[in-house]
Amino acid sequence: MQKIELPRKAVYRLSVYQRCLQRLRENDVETVSSEALAKAAGVKPTQLRKDLGYVGQFGTRGLGYNVETLAEAITAALGSTRLQPVILVGVGNLGSALLRYSGFRKEGFEVIASFDRYPIKDRVKGTGVPLHPAEEMEDYIASHAVKMAILAVPATEAQTVANQLVRAGVQAILNFSPTVLDVPENVYVNNVDLAIELESLSYFIR
Amino acid sequence: MQKIELPRKAVYRLSVYQRCLQRLRENDVETVSSEALAKAAGVKPTQLRKDLGYVGQFGTRGLGYNVETLAEAITAALGSTRLQPVILVGVGNLGSALLRYSGFRKEGFEVIASFDRYPIKDRVKGTGVPLHPAEEMEDYIASHAVKMAILAVPATEAQTVANQLVRAGVQAILNFSPTVLDVPENVYVNNVDLAIELESLSYFIR
DNA sequence: ATATGTGAACGGCTTCACAGCC
DNA sequence: GGCTGTGAAGCCGTTCACATAT
Numbered sequence: 173m174q175k176i177e178l179p180r181k182a183v184y185r186l187s188v189y190q191r192c193l194q195r196l197r198e199n200d201v202e203t204v205s206s207e208a209l210a211k212a213a214g215v216k217p218t219q220l221r222k223d224l225g226y227v228g229q230f231g232t233r234g235l236g237y238n239v240e241t242l243a244e245a246i247t248a249a250l251g252s253t254r255l256q257p258v259i260l261v262g263v264g265n266l267g268s269a270l271l272r273y274s275g276f277r278k279e280g281f282e283v284i285a286s287f288d289r290y291p292i293k294d295r296v297k298g299t300g301v302p303l304h305p306a307e308e309m310e311d312y313i314a315s316h317a318v319k320m321a322i323l324a325v326p327a328t329e330a331q332t333v334a335n336q337l338v339r340a341g342v343q344a345i346l347n348f349s350p351t352v353l354d355v356p357e358n359v360y361v362n363n364v365d366l367a368i369e370l371e372s373l374s375y376f377i378r
Numbered sequence: 379m380q381k382i383e384l385p386r387k388a389v390y391r392l393s394v395y396q397r398c399l400q401r402l403r404e405n406d407v408e409t410v411s412s413e414a415l416a417k418a419a420g421v422k423p424t425q426l427r428k429d430l431g432y433v434g435q436f437g438t439r440g441l442g443y444n445v446e447t448l449a450e451a452i453t454a455a456l457g458s459t460r461l462q463p464v465i466l467v468g469v470g471n472l473g474s475a476l477l478r479y480s481g482f483r484k485e486g487f488e489v490i491a492s493f494d495r496y497p498i499k500d501r502v503k504g505t506g507v508p509l510h511p512a513e514e515m516e517d518y519i520a521s522h523a524v525k526m527a528i529l530a531v532p533a534t535e536a537q538t539v540a541n542q543l544v545r546a547g548v549q550a551i552l553n554f555s556p557t558v559l560d561v562p563e564n565v566y567v568n569n570v571d572l573a574i575e576l577e578s579l580s581y582f583i584r
Numbered sequence: 585a586t587a588t589g590t591g592a593a594c595g596g597c598t599t600c601a602c603a604g605c606c
Numbered sequence: 607g608g609c610t611g612t613g614a615a616g617c618c619g620t621t622c623a624c625a626t627a628t
Contacts, residue, residue, distance in 0.1 A: 179597070184578040191556065191574070205609065214558030217609095218599055225611065233605040241612045250581050258576070269475025270572070275556060279573040281580075319583045320576070343583040346576050350397065350481060352420030358583040362575045366476070366552075367485040368397070369568045370464070370526070372390040373550040374487075375456050376566040377525045385619070411587065424621055431589060439588045485620040559591095586628085593622070600615070606608090 178249075182223045186246050188213045189220065193243040205236035206377070255280055259318050261333055262325030263288040263303060266348055268295040270322060283322070285312060289329075306333075313340035324348040384455075388429045392452050394419045395426065397485070399449040411442040461486055465524050467539055468531030469494040469509060472500040472554055476528060489528070491518060495535075512539075519546035530554040 178186070192212045196204055210220040224230060224242075227249040231237045258276070260267055263286050270276075271283060286296060289306045296303045304312065312318070321342045325333050330349035337345060344360045347353055350368070353361050384392070398418045402410055430436060430448075431517040433455040437443045464482070465472055469492050476482075477489060492502060495512040502509040510518065518524070527548045531539050536555035543551060550566045551560055556574070559567050 178581070180578075183581045183596075184574065187577040188558075188571075190577075209610085212558070214560075216599075219597090221609095221611065222598075227610070231610050234608045235606065236609070250577070256580050256583070265475050265478040269471050272471040273572065275573040276576060279577055281573070281576055309469045311568070320580060322576070334488045344579040346572075346579060352394075352418070360579055362579050364570055364572070364575060365394075366479060366480040366570070368390065368393045368553050369570060370482060370487055370528070371393045371396075371456070371485055372386070373552060373566055373568050374462050374526060375384070377462070377549040387619075413587085421623075425619095427587095427589065428620075435589070437588050440586045441628070531593065588627075590624105590625085591623095592620075593620105595620080596618090598615105598617075599612105602612090602614105604609105606610095 178226050182226055183250065185213065185215060185219070185223050186227070186250055187217075189223070190246050190250070192241065193239055193246070196239045197243065199247075201239055203236045204239055204242075206231070209237070256316055256320050257284040257316065258320045258322060259283055259284060259309075259313065260286040260301075260322040260324065261288070261306075261337070262323060262329075262349075263292070263295045263307065264324065264326075267322075267324035268299075270324060270348075271296060271299045271301050281320075284316065284318075287312075310336055310340040313337070315343060318342060320344045320346070322346045322348070323353075327351045381428045384432050388432055389456065391419065391421060391425070391429050392433070395429070396449065396452050396456070399445055402511070403449065405521075407445055409442045410445055410448075415443070437493045461488075462490055462526050463490040463522065463524055464526045464528060465490060465511075465515075465519065466507070466528040466530065467494070467515065468496070468529060468535075468541070468555075469501045470530065473528075473530035474505075476530060476554075477502060477505045477507050477557070487526075488583075489525075490522065493518075493552055494513040516542055516546040519543070521549060524548060526550045526552070528554070533557045 206217045206220050210217040230242050230245050258281050260283050281332045283301050286301050286303045287306050287309045291303045291305050321337050323345050327350050330351045338359055347361055347363050350365050399560045412426045416423040436448050436451050464487050466489050489507050492507050492509045493512050493515045497509045497511050528542050529551050533556050536557045540559045544565055553567055553569045556571050
């Protein structure tokens with residue numbers, strides 16, 4: 173059931189290809205070459221073909237790829253885990269913005285609930301996402317079989333909350349807290365550290 | 379003046395070390411071993427030492443590193459570019475949340491202005507950051523010698539705005555728009571694609 | 585004894601070159 | 607002729623092993 177054969181980076185890029193294909197589809201494009209798609213995705217054509225190679229063969233030589241077919245193939249490869257329910261923990265400034273961010277839904281994710289130690293209903297106003305006190309989190313995760321969580325709590329709380337998430341059964345965490353989380357190795361974490369992104373960029377300006 | 383010798387990833391990690399050291403300093407820790415610091419930063423001790431090796435020698439064998447000295451050394455290596463002024467373009471949900479996000483300031487960055495095609499003053503209320511109409515952006519960048527920008531506009535606008543930024547003199551862009559930006563190679567871009575982060579994570583849950 | 589600094593080995597990802605197919 | 611598919615080569619970053627310093 174698990175398919176760890178894909179390198180982490182390839183998985184990431186396949187997601188990007190997926191989105192590019194979506195746009196092509198909206199524009200009723202039927203066929204695309206590795207060169208065109210690669211350019212849209214910001215990678216080299218060979219890279220793209222290698223990545224697709226991990227997953228199977230979908231192209232027609234001399235012609236290119238059928239947009240529809242390829243999109244389906246990638247979806248199949250990445251798993252239809254896309255419709256996973258997600259919870260968000262930490263409804264501060266960032267957290268509440270993330271709730272309003274339409275990108276998640278657009279990519280097939282639904283944030284089904286949010287949690288905060290001090291639940292301020294105003295923060296979720298207009299999002300349609302229910303907000304619960306933190307104490308209810310673990311039960312909720314267990315009873316709703318939630319496997320993914322977005323973590324946007326202060327750095328000082330992050331590890332504690334992560335432990336709760338893991339204990340309750342969460343297997344993947346998108347972590348916005350500026351801390352390195354210590355989790356079991358069967359739990360996957362993607363870190364998005366806004367300040368560090370900016371800081372590391374600043375090095376390159378002359 | 380430019381120092382491209384450091385691999386991009388090393389720069390990123392050095393920023394992380396920097397922050398860990400800051401915390402140690404706050405707790406009046408004077409000395410730290412590569413093992414301890416590495417653990418805090420979520421890397422292997424050898425990795426840490428390699429990274430520091432890019433920059434110089436600061437440790438005392440058999441003892442470890444002096445927290446104060448090391449912090450200064452890293453700051454020097456990364457450049458005191460940290461106090462760079464930054465502008466934010468696109469004050470939607472995400473953009474306005476980023477303005478409120480304290481993490482940037484904490485790491486030494488100041489967002490000195492924001493821009494939006496339809497400037498709604500409410501969006502920046504309480505942030506102390508001025509909001510200007512998009513037309514004024516290029517002049518502002520040039521006259522204030524802005525080198526860094528945070529881009530949080532819709533995907534459809536991203537490339538256009540990026541072109542304007544580059545033309546006006548911006549050299550580094552932190553891009554939150556779900557698009558691959560096409561920029562000259564002397565312009566550095568860090569992409570933060572929230573939906574893709576989540577999607578690529580979802581692959582790993584069983 | 586303990587912990588750093590670093591050349592060498594390793595591994596994985598990217599790119600190349602070209603064979604294969606339409 | 608054009609474009610995909612893929613083994614081989616190349617490259618970069620990580621890890622190892624150990625020499626070196628206190």
